[in-house]
Structure formats: C-alpha cells, structure tokens
Amino acid sequence: MxxxxxxxxxxxxxxxxxxxxxxxxTKLDTPLEKTVGNPFVEKPRMTCRDVFVHYGESCAxxxxxxxxxxxxxxxxxxxxxxxxxxxxxxxxxxxxxxxSCRVSGEIRLDDMNIYDASVDVVPLRARVGMVFQKPNPFxxxxxxxxxxxxxIHGLTRNKAELDEVVETSLxxxxxxxxxxxxxxxxxxxxxxxxxxRLCIARAIAVxxxxxxxxxxxSALDPIATAKIxxxxxxxxxxxxxxxxxxxxxxxSRVSQRTAYFHLGNLVEVGATEHIFTNPKHRLTExxxxxxxx
Amino acid sequence: MNSDNHxxxxxxxxxxxxxxxxxxxxxxxxxxxxxxxxxxxxLGIAAIFSALAFxxxxxxxxxxxxxxxxxxxxIQLEISFDKEEFTQEDLLQADYQRLVKTAxxxxxxxxxxxQDKRLLYDLVSSGASYKLLNMVRDNPKLIxxxxxxxxxxxxxxxxxxKGKIDMDQPExxxxxxxxxxxxxxxxxxxxxxxxxxxxxxxTNGDSREPExxxxxxxxxxxxxxxxxxxxxxxxxxxxxxIYLEExxxxxxxxxxIEVNINNLAAVxxxxxxxxxxxxxxxxWGVPRSTPLVGGLVLTLMxxxxxxxxxxxxLKSVPPSIREAALGVxxxxxxxxxxxxxxxxxxxMLTGTIIGMAQALGETAPLLMIGMVAFIVDVPGxxxxxxxxxxxQIYLWADSPERAFTEKTSAAxxxxxxxxxxxxxxxxxxxxxxxxxx
Numbered sequence: 001m002x003x004x005x006x007x008x009x010x011x012x013x014x015x016x017x018x019x020x021x022x023x024x025x026t027k028l029d030t031p032l033e034k035t036v037g038n039p040f041v042e043k044p045r046m047t048c049r050d051v052f053v054h055y056g057e058s059c060a061x062x063x064x065x066x067x068x069x070x071x072x073x074x075x076x077x078x079x080x081x082x083x084x085x086x087x088x089x090x091x092x093x094x095x096x097x098x099x100s101c102r103v104s105g106e107i108r109l110d111d112m113n114i115y116d117a118s119v120d121v122v123p124l125r126a127r128v129g130m131v132f133q134k135p136n137p138f139x140x141x142x143x144x145x146x147x148x149x150x151x152i153h154g155l156t157r158n159k160a161e162l163d164e165v166v167e168t169s170l171x172x173x174x175x176x177x178x179x180x181x182x183x184x185x186x187x188x189x190x191x192x193x194x195x196x197r198l199c200i201a202r203a204i205a206v207x208x209x210x211x212x213x214x215x216x217x218s219a220l221d222p223i224a225t226a227k228i229x230x231x232x233x234x235x236x237x238x239x240x241x242x243x244x245x246x247x248x249x250x251x252s253r254v255s256q257r258t259a260y261f262h263l264g265n266l267v268e269v270g271a272t273e274h275i276f277t278n279p280k281h282r283l284t285e286x287x288x289x290x291x292x293x
Numbered sequence: 294m295n296s297d298n299h300x301x302x303x304x305x306x307x308x309x310x311x312x313x314x315x316x317x318x319x320x321x322x323x324x325x326x327x328x329x330x331x332x333x334x335x336l337g338i339a340a341i342f343s344a345l346a347f348x349x350x351x352x353x354x355x356x357x358x359x360x361x362x363x364x365x366x367x368i369q370l371e372i373s374f375d376k377e378e379f380t381q382e383d384l385l386q387a388d389y390q391r392l393v394k395t396a397x398x399x400x401x402x403x404x405x406x407x408q409d410k411r412l413l414y415d416l417v418s419s420g421a422s423y424k425l426l427n428m429v430r431d432n433p434k435l436i437x438x439x440x441x442x443x444x445x446x447x448x449x450x451x452x453x454x455k456g457k458i459d460m461d462q463p464e465x466x467x468x469x470x471x472x473x474x475x476x477x478x479x480x481x482x483x484x485x486x487x488x489x490x491x492x493x494x495x496t497n498g499d500s501r502e503p504e505x506x507x508x509x510x511x512x513x514x515x516x517x518x519x520x521x522x523x524x525x526x527x528x529x530x531x532x533x534x535i536y537l538e539e540x541x542x543x544x545x546x547x548x549x550i551e552v553n554i555n556n557l558a559a560v561x562x563x564x565x566x567x568x569x570x571x572x573x574x575x576x577w578g579v580p581r582s583t584p585l586v587g588g589l590v591l592t593l594m595x596x597x598x599x600x601x602x603x604x605x606x607l608k609s610v611p612p613s614i615r616e617a618a619l620g621v622x623x624x625x626x627x628x629x630x631x632x633x634x635x636x637x638x639x640x641m642l643t644g645t646i647i648g649m650a651q652a653l654g655e656t657a658p659l660l661m662i663g664m665v666a667f668i669v670d671v672p673g674x675x676x677x678x679x680x681x682x683x684x685q686i687y688l689w690a691d692s693p694e695r696a697f698t699e700k701t702s703a704a705x706x707x708x709x710x711x712x713x714x715x716x717x718x719x720x721x722x723x724x725x726x727x728x729x730x
Contacts, residue, residue, distance in 0.1 A: 097619065099543050126622035136613035138632060148631070149621035199617070206621055 036281045037270035039066040039259070045210060045240045046091060046128075051105035053086055053095065053264075060086045063105075064266040066259060068210065073232060073241045075255035075272065077248060079287065082261040084244045088212050091242065092128035093121045109210070126153055129203030133215040135195035137187035137202070142179050145187040145198055146170060149206035165205055172238075173201035174231050193224025200231065204239075211235065213243040217250065229254050248288060252276045260284045355709070359702025365491035365504060366446040366454040368417060368480065370396040372425065373439045384429055384436075389422035393444065401476060412473050418445040420493070420505045443487070448503040448696035450477060454486060457695065468695070494703065498671045499680060499688070503696030506689070508704050510671045514584055514664070514679030515653060515711075521588020521675060522595055522652050527645050529592075530599030534641075537600075538607040539629050558597035565594045566661025574662060582663035582678040590658045595648040602644020606637040639726040646719035650712050656683040682708045 040047075044067035053061035060083045068074055068091075076084040086095065093114060095101045107114050114124055126149070137145050146166040149155075156162040166183070170176040175197045179190070187198050196216055203211055213232070217225040232241060232254045245251050251258050251272065258275040260268045260283070268275065268284040279285040315323075372392055379387050394414050398404065404413050421444035428442075429435055449468040452458050454477075458469055469477075480486055497507030541547045569590035573579045579586045610633050618628040659665065664684050672679035680688070682704065689701040 092620070094616065094619065097615070122622050122624050124622075125620060130616075130620040132613060132616055132620070134613055136611075136617040138614065138617060139636065148618075148623075152621075152623055152627055152631075202617075202621060 035065070035266045036268040036284070037274075039266065039269040041067045041069040041072075043070060044068060045070045045110070047106075047108045048091075049106045049108075051087070051090060051103065051107060053083070053090060054102045054104075055098070056100045060264055061090070062264040066266060066269060068240050068242055069257075070240055071236055071238070072257060073236050073243060073255040075251035075258045076242065076244045076261060077246070077251050077258060077287070078261035078267075080246075081263075083264040084259075084261045085214055087261070088214055088242060088244050089130075091210070091212055092125050092130055094125075094130060096121060123153075126206045127208055128210045128212060129206060129208035131196070131199050131203055131211065131213045131216045134219050135192055135199055137190070137195050137198050139186060139188050141184045142170075142187045142190070142198060143183040145202050146205045149202060153206055155206065169201040169205040170198075172204050172235070173197045174227065174234075175201055191224070193220050193227055196220060196224070196228060197231065200228075200235075204235075208239065210240045210242065213241060215244055215246060218246060225250070248276070260287065262287070355702050355705050357702075359699055359704075359706050361455050361457075362494060362699040362703035363491050364455075364488045365493065366451040367443040367487050367489050368446045368450070369441060369443050369485035369487075370417070370421075371399065371439065372396045372442050374425075374429065374436045376437045379429075379436050384433060385426060387426075387429070389425040389429075390419075392425055393417055393421045400480070404476075409472065412470055413476065415447055416450050416473060416476065418447050418504045419502060420445045443489070445493070445504050446486070448694060451504055452695050453477060454481075454488060455699075457699075494700070498669045499667060499685065500669060501667075503692075503694050503700055506697070506700055508682065508685060508707055510668060511680045511682045511685035511704070512707070513672050514587075514668075515682045517584030517672060517675045517679065518587040518591060518659075518664075518681055519649055519653055521584060522591040523645070523649060525588065525592040526595045526599050526648065530596050530645070530648075531603050531641055533596075534600050534603030534607060535629060535634070538604050539633065540625070554597050554600050558601060561657075562594055562655055563657040563661060565590050566658030568593065569658060569662045580676055580678075582666045582668070583676050584672065584679050584681075585675045586662050587659055587664050587679075587681060588675070590662055591652040591655060594655065594658060595652050598648035598651065599641075599645050602647070603637070603641045606640025606644065607633060609640065610636045639723045642722045642726065643719045646715055646722070650715045650719075653711060653715070654683055654708065656681075656687055659684050660687075682711070 046068040048067070049065045051061055051064045052059065064087060066074075076088065078084050089095045090103050090107060091114075095103060103115060109124070109127060112119060114128075138148065140148070143166055146169050147162050150162060150165050156165055167176060167180075170179060175194060178194060179185075179198075187195065190198060196219075200211075200216075217228050220228065229250065232243065235241060243251075243254065255272045257269065258272045259266055260275065260279075260281070262283050268279060268281045270280070275284065276288060279288055370393065373395070374392065375395075378392060381387065394410075397413050397417065398410070401413060404410060424442070424444055428440075446454070449458070450473075453460075453469050453474070458467060460467070460469070460474060464471055477486065493505060494507045496509055497505055498510030500506040537547060537550065569586060573586050573589050574581045579589065614632050614636065615628055618632045619625075623631065659681050664679065664681055665688065666678060666680070667688070668678050668680050670677070686701055686704045686708065689697045689704060
C-alpha cells in the first residue's frame with residue numbers, strides 16, 4: 001500500500017514517458033497518443049508493455065503500457081468503445097474465447113509472461129479472478145457457487161476445509177450474515193447486489209492475487225453500489241483490483257490510480273485525485289468535465 | 294373483448310382540427326389502423342378454428358372407424374373334448390378343427406350338404422381351434438368333458454354384428470349369405486353371440502385373418518427400432534452439437550458442415566431408406582426387415598433434427614455462464630460439462646423426443662429396407678424380422694377385407710396415442726429439468 005502512495009506522489013518521472021519508442025504502426029484509425037502521466041510503479045504486481053489488441057483487421061488497443069501495483073485499486077475510465085474492457089480482459093486472457101482476437105506485446109504477472117505459449121490459462125485465471133458487468137451466478141446453490149472454484153482446482157482436502165473456504169469467502173464479500181442460513185438455496189434467487197457480491201466471493205474463493213472488475217455496479221441500484229464500493233475498499237488490503245467503470249464518481253471514490261482510455265489509446269494515467277482535479281491532457285479534461293463520453 | 298380496440302375515435306369533421314386536437318387526416322389514419330388490427334385478429338381466429346375443424350374431422354373419422362376394432366364378436370359353442378380325438382401321443386396333434394365343426398353341426402343338425410356345411414363352418418374363426426389347443430395344453434383333464442366355450446367369430450360375422458354389412462344388398466354382393474344370416478340370427482336370439490374386448494388385437498402379431506390380426510408385433514418392432522435410433526442418435530447428435538457449438542473453430546469447413554446438416558434435415562426420408570438398403574443391407578450385410586437396420590436408417594434421418602435442436606439449446610445458454618466458469622479457472626471441457634450442458638439438456642431432450650416421434654411415424658424408409666414384409670411372429674430381439682406401427686397401418690390399409698378398415702383406424706389410434714405420450718413426455722421433461730436463472 002505504501003509503495004502505491006509513494007509512487008503516485010512522486011513527481012520525479014517526466015510527464016511523458018520517454019523510455020519506449022513508438023512502434024511503427026500503419027493500420028491505425030487515430031494517431032498514436034503518448035500516454036500522459038506515469039503508468040509505472042515501483043513494485044508492480046502486473047506489468048503490461050506495448051500491448052496491442054486486434055479484432056480481425058481493426059485495432060482495439062494501441063500500444064498500451066501500464067503497471068498494476070500490489071494492494072491498489074486501479075480504475076480504468078473512458079467513453080464507450082474506448083477499449084478499456086478489452087484491455088481488462090487481456091489481463092486474465094478472457095479474450096482467448098474470442099477467435100478473431102489477437103494480443104501482442106507483453107503482459108507479466110509477477111515474472112510470468114501470461115501470453116507465453118507455455119502458460120496454462122486455467123491456473124492463470126485462478127490467480128487473476130474476474131467479476132463481470134452483469135451478476136452471473138451459476139444456476140446452482142449459493143454454496144456450490146463458491147465451492148465450485150476450490151473444487152476444480154483441488155484447493156481443499158475435505159468437506160470441512162471447503163466449508164471453511166465458503167464461509168471466509170462469503171465473509172470477505174460481506175454476504176455471510178445475509179445468506180448463512182440459506183446456503184442451499186439457488187444463488188440466482190438473491191437480489192442483484194447480493195448476486196454481484198456472491199460473484200465477488202466466488203472470485204475470492206480461489207485465492208487470486210488480482211481481481212478484475214468489469215463495470216461491476218452498472219446493473220445495480222445506488223445502495224447495492226455503495227455496498228460493493230465499500231467491499232472494494234476492504235478487498236484492496238489483500239488483493240490488487242483493476243476496475244473498469246463508467247461512473248466517474250465511482251472511480252474517484254474507490255481507486256488510488258486512474259487510467260483514461262480513448263479510442264484504444266491510454267491517454268493519461270495518474271493518481272486519482274490528480275486526474276479528477278487537474279487532468280493534464282485535453283481529452284481527459286473534456287471527458288471528466290462531461291464535454292463528451 | 295379488448296376495450297382498447299373499441300376506443301372511441303373522434304369522428305372526422307370538415308374542420309381541419311377535430312375536438313381532440315388532431316387533424317382529420319390523422320384520425321382517419323388512426324381508424325384505418327384499428328380496422329387493420331381487427332381484420333388481422335379475425336383472420337387469426339378463423340385460421341385457428343379451421344385448423345381445429347380439420348383436426349376434429351380427422352379424429353372423429355379415425356375414432357369412428359376404429360373404435361369398434363377394440364371389440365370382437367365371440368360365439369358360444371358347446372365343445373365336447375371327445376376321447377377318441379386324442380388318441381395320439383402328442384395332444385397338440387389332435388384335430389381341433391373337427392371339434393369345432395362337430396360342435397357347429399350339433400348346434401345346427403338340420404344343415405346338410407357340402408356347401409351348406411362349409412358356410413356353417415365359416416361362421417367361426419380359424420382361431421377357435423388354436424383356442425381349444427391352448428386350453429387342452431394348459432389343462433389336459435378337459436379331455437372327455439363337455440365345455441361351453443366362447444370362440445372368436447369369423448371377420449364377416451363380426452362385421453355383421455357390428456352393423457357394417459348391409460343385408461339389403463343382393464345376396465351375391467354380400468359376404469354373409471342368407472342362410473348364414475338365419476343361423477346367426479338364431480344363435481343371437483339364444484344369447485350365444487357377444488361383443489367382447491378384443492384382447493387378440495393387443496397380444497397377436499399380424500395375420501391374414503382380420504379377427505386374429507394384432508399390433509403387438511408392430512408395437513414391439515417399433516419399440517426396438519426406436520430403441521436403436523435413440524441409443525445411436527442421442528449420443529452422436531449431442532456430441533456433434535457440442536463439438537460444433539463449443540469447440541469447432543469458426544472456418545469454412547465448419548460452415549460447410551453446418552449447411553450440410555441443415556440440408557440433411559430436409560432430405561426426403563425415402564432417400565435415407567435407399568441409402569440404408571445400399572449401405573447397411575447390401576454392403577454391411579445387416580439382416581433386412583429387422584429393427585436393427587430400421588434403427589440405423591432412422592438414426593440417419595433423426596440425427597440432423599437432434600443436432601439442430603441441441604445446437605439451438607446450447608446457443609440459448611447465456612454466454613455469461615460460460616464467462617463465469619472460465620473466470621474462476623474452469624477448463625473449456627469443465628465449462629461445457631459442468632455448466633452449459635445441464636442448462637441445455639432440457640432443450641436437447643425435447644428435440645430428441647420430437648425427433649423420436651418423427652421417427653416413430655416414419656414409413657417410407659422402412660419400406661425400402663424390407664420392414665413391409667408380412668410378419669406374423671412377434672419379434673423377440675433386434676435381429677428378428679419385424680413390422681413397425683406405421684408400416685402395419687400401411688399394410689392393413691392395403692388389405693381387401695372389410696374388417697381390416699377398422700383395424701387400420703385402430704392402429705392409427707394406437708400410433709397417435711404413442712405420439713401424444715411422447716410429446717407429453719417432452720413437455721414434462723422440459724418442465725422438470727428446466728433451470729431458471
């Protein structure tokens with residue numbers, strides 16, 4: 001936690017990253033932007049370098065380099081279609097399911113290049129968990145929803161241990177008191193906010209290091225949203241969280257750093273308070289002040 | 294009816310603006326829209342009712358013709374199991390036909406002459422002697438006794454009793470002659486003729502004698518055929534659908550396969566019969582007329598239906614479920630088998646049962662592979678020659694005897710009964726296994 005705050009308060013780095021050369025890219029709809037602000041941290045949990053994502057012929061992510069620190073919440077904002085969700089889904093290779101999608105560049109989790117041919121996506125997705133836009137519990141009982149991950153990964157040796165994992169996961173997700181008497185009931189019978197917390201608990205149950213959240217509150221009412229935001233703040237003490245959101249207030253409330261994406265470019269990265277109070281780039285400023293987006 | 298459709302519309306006036314504040318033209322257009330809506334509604338209702346009328350017509354015809362087949366005329370005879378008839382070692386060798394003839398002659402002692410006697414003996418079905426044979430075999434103590442026994446009447450007598458023979462016709466045009474009519478009237482007055490539940494229809498195989506013909510052979514033949522079809526087409530169809538929907542790469546080859554599967558579903562079924570004849574019977578040497586080869590042919594025919602239904606139900610599983618499973622680190626195959634398949638299964642089962650119902654009613658391909666043969670024995674296994682229900686209907690409809698008309702309709706009723714049961718099962722399974730989320 002200290003590392004993050006240290007880094008973001010450091011003004012030492014030059015405003016425009018000079019370390020990397022702009023790659024010669026011909027097929028781009030918009031000119032390549034240089035990222036404003038410092039996208040790197042001292043002790044990163046994940047490092048992304050020169051990431052390009054193509055869907056068939058069109059380029060969705062253009063030369064994005066950014067770090068994810070340990071125990072931070074990194075918010076990714078930007079107008080619809082800017083590629084923030086696409087980029088998020090690169091971090092645990094969920095884009096593999098889209099056949100036309102190609103990812104180039106380097107994304108490392110600790111020291112492992114996750115796009116290396118030798119990397120197995122199954123354990124990777126256990127290390128980098130994901131929470132989706134729409135709550136998507138399995139049509140099974142609340143217990144089975146949580147227990148599924150640990151079961152397939154063989155994380156527990158017996159029923160007692162599994163019960164323990166289910167309980168701690170639900171407690172961490174702040175759902176235990178609400179559902180402890182009805183673990184056998186279907187997870188789909190919960191309210192929208194509860195379902196989303198169930199999905200968070202499900203992601204936590206396999207002990208990930210990073211949790212990716214793709215607009216986790218967009219389908220929820222303000223009260224449920226507030227609960228999820230509280231939960232994110234608590235989870236930060238144990239996990240790195242990358243959250244994509246459309247709600248700028250949410251980004252400002254939950255995150256320590258914010259990255260602004262525009263048409264596949266990472267336009268600006270910085271400490272959340274700086275991005276929202278004093279954006280350097282004109283596009284960021286326009287978006288934050290509501291001139292477009 | 295719906296009050297919305299009868300909402301009062303401010304009548305168009307000469308003024309540009311009516312009281313409602315809308316223009317005259319607008320109101321006119323609005324009225325026209327409501328009229329079109331009404332017209333369409335009535336068209337729909339008319340369509341429904343004409344469809345129902347046709348269905349009712351079909352059912353009343355079939356039931357009206359076929360209901361009487363479930364009852365069979367029986368004649369009471371006084372049979373004496375004369376010891377002299379059972380001189381042979383083997384009781385089954387005795388001349389049971391003569392016992393029946395003797396009983397008839399005793400009942401009508403006045404009948405003399407070869408021709409008259411033949412007419413008299415014709416009143417009783419040849420099945421009567423089998424009945425006596427079975428009785429003696431089960432209880433040899435009957436020999437030497439006199440028994441009052443109900444034996445099946447001949448099909449013409451049966452028709453007469455059921456009122457399906459017009460006695461006003463000239464004698465030469467009738468199957469029942471005047472003398473026979475007198476005899477029947479006399480035993481009828483004596484209460485020695487009855488209509489009883491026709492058990493033989495459900496326990497016998499096919500026969501040349503309508504009163505002895507039953508559908509047990511056809512039912513068992515259809516059952517074995519469908520069993521083979523189900524055992525082959527369900528696993529193959531579901532596996533093919535899962536591969537195409539979940540694993541296959543999206544390229545020209547898979548697109549080609551998809552087009553072909555969709556086309557196969559529309560291929561006339563007799564083509565599958567010809568294919569079965571050429572490949573299964575002539576090339577592989579599978580015995581013909583058997584449920585085995587029938588099942589193989591119907592598998593070919595049902596596969597496209599099952600694959601299409603299974604793919605549709607896999608498609609209808611929300612992608613969020615797949616993402617959820619992949620997101621916690623399930624492998625592709627775990628995602629499919631733990632999460633997608635259970636959700637898709639009700640739809641797959643429904644599609645399969647509908648495919649099976651289609652296969653149950655299929656006749657043309659079975660004609661090509663010899664299941665149209667006249668087979669008396671009830672099949673005991675998948676390699677015994679057998680008939681199938683729809684083919685049996687075809688065979689009976691083709692038979693000249695008056696009594697086969699009602700058998701045909703009765704067999705149609707049985708077939709429709711099975712179809713209704715299978716479709717009800719499909720609905721039930723869908724309701725039972727449906728997982729709501």
